[in-house]
Amino acid sequence: GAVVSQHPSWVICKSGTSVKIECRSLDFQATTMFWYRQFPKQSLMLMATSNEGSKATYEQGVEKDKFLINHASLTLSTLTVTSAHPEDSSFYICSAREVGRIEAFFGQGTRLTVV
Amino acid sequence: GDSVTQMEGPVTLSEEAFLTINCTYTATGYPSLFWYVQYPGEGLQLLLKATKADDKGSNKGFEATYRKETTSFHLEKGSVQVSDSAVYFCALSGRNTGNQFYFGTGTSLTVIP
Numbered sequence: 001g002a003v004v005s006q007h008p009s010w011v012i013c014k015s016g017t018s019v020k021i022e023c024r025s026l027d028f029q030a031t032t033m034f035w036y037r038q039f040p041k042q043s044l045m046l047m048a049t050s051n052e053g054s055k056a057t058y059e060q061g062v063e064k065d066k067f068l069i070n071h072a073s074l075t076l077s078t079l080t081v082t083s084a085h086p087e088d089s090s091f092y093i094c095s096a097r098e099v100g101r102i103e104a105f106f107g108q109g110t111r112l113t114v115v
Numbered sequence: 116g117d118s119v120t121q122m123e124g125p126v127t128l129s130e131e132a133f134l135t136i137n138c139t140y141t142a143t144g145y146p147s148l149f150w151y152v153q154y155p156g157e158g159l160q161l162l163l164k165a166t167k168a169d170d171k172g173s174n175k176g177f178e179a180t181y182r183k184e185t186t187s188f189h190l191e192k193g194s195v196q197v198s199d200s201a202v203y204f205c206a207l208s209g210r211n212t213g214n215q216f217y218f219g220t221g222t223s224l225t226v227i228p
Contacts (some may be wrong), residue, residue: 006158033215043204043220044159093158093218102147102166102208104216106158 003027004096006107013084014115021079021110023094029074030096034104035067038091050077084114120217121205128195128226136190136222138179138205146209148172148181148188151200153221161189162203164206193205 003026006101013019036037037045048064050071058064063069066088068080077096083089091111095104121135140148142164147166151159163172168183177192188205 004158031182032217041221041223043218046215049215078146097214103149103164104208105161106151108158109156111156 002098002101002105004030004048004094004105004107006110008110009108010111011113013112015085015114016083018080018082019084021092021094022082023077023079023107025075025096025105028096028098030077031099032097033071034095034097035069035077035079036093036095038093038109040091040115044093047079048087070073081112084112086114089114090110102111105106106108117207117209119205119207119215119217119219122222123220125223125225128224130197130226131194131227132226134190134192134195134199134224136205136224138188138190138219140188140205140207142186142207145183146207148178148179149205149206149208149216150177150188150190151206151218153204155201157182159204160205161227167208181196197226198226200210200224200226 005024007022035047047062048056048058056069071077093109095106097104118141134191150162151166152162153159163174165172165181171180177188202223204221208216
């Protein structure tokens with residue numbers, strides 16, 4: 001149980017285009033989902049926290065108009081990188097937490113490369 | 116604010132060696148503590164957790180004890196295997212963090228045959 005599926009696992013896009021990453025909790029309802037960015041050989045940087053049915057809370061320094069987060073249902077959150085540029089290339093990871101559980105479960109990550 | 120300080124790597128061990136990865140934390144209140152493991156090109160997997168002082172989390176031969184007096188949660192394994200090669204992250208979360216997770220910088224472990 002407690003499986004989080006992230007899709008796609010890798011994507012290459014042209015500069016200026018938008019990319020959508022999906023995060024699904026497969027066997028539980030996730031009232032809270034987190035989006036992280038990870039640079040090579042570094043820790044996870046929290047980008048935003050989203051709660052189902054409400055606007056996401058972005059961390060300081062994260063552009064909310066560039067990284068659009070939607071948590072429309074209890075099993076799905078999406079991150080859209082708008083007008084992507086090469087500096088947005090990174091490894092993006094989502095995690096989800098079920099009501100009443102303290103641990104978070106992570107997706108397998110998405111490697112985004114903007115060319 | 117709340118934070119996690121983790122032993123810097125990389126760590127290289129021979130198979131069957133004893134492993135310790137140090138983790139200390141700073142927190143208001145009483146957070147839950149976690150160890151996550153990340154294999155190359157993948158997301159994080161929960162390895163073990165502890166929710167209160169003196170709790171011991173254990174899984175796959177790994178152990179960590181929540182030490183309130185030393186604010187530590189060191190990860191240990193008595194005999195590592197090549198398949199344990201990965202990056203290990205210590206983390207905390209709790210009501211005082213808004214239920215967000217704070218991660219350490221990660222420790223890369225390589226086990227050689």
